[in-house]
Amino acid sequence: MKIKNEYKVREMAGEHVVIMQGRLGSDMTRIISLNESSLYLWQAICGKDFDTDTLTDLLIERYDIDRATASDDARRWVEKLAECGLVEIQ
Numbered sequence: 001m002k003i004k005n006e007y008k009v010r011e012m013a014g015e016h017v018v019i020m021q022g023r024l025g026s027d028m029t030r031i032i033s034l035n036e037s038s039l040y041l042w043q044a045i046c047g048k049d050f051d052t053d054t055l056t057d058l059l060i061e062r063y064d065i066d067r068a069t070a071s072d073d074a075r076r077w078v079e080k081l082a083e084c085g086l087v088e089i090q
Helices: 036-045 052-063 067-083
Strands: 007-012 015-020 032-034
Touching: 007 036, 032 036, 036 052, 036 067, 052 067
Parallel strands: none
Antiparallel strands: 007 015, 015 032
16 A cells, blocks of 8 residues: 555644645645654655555564554554545555
């Protein structure tokens, strides 16, 4: 899977948020805010193909957590991205 190219992270009012590029007058009632872990994962995989194993490895490397916890977190993160329409499944 891959994050859709039209979505970019921007900093607004001290928060990192996901916005769609090139949409004038876009609906700002749904802003996707990224916490530190989400921002780390987004930056690590943006523009690349990835799967939950890739995310799991990144979480283990960064946070020194066990594989089961990292895998569960990675799976839930991907589910949220998909729910928001931010990824394309290849």
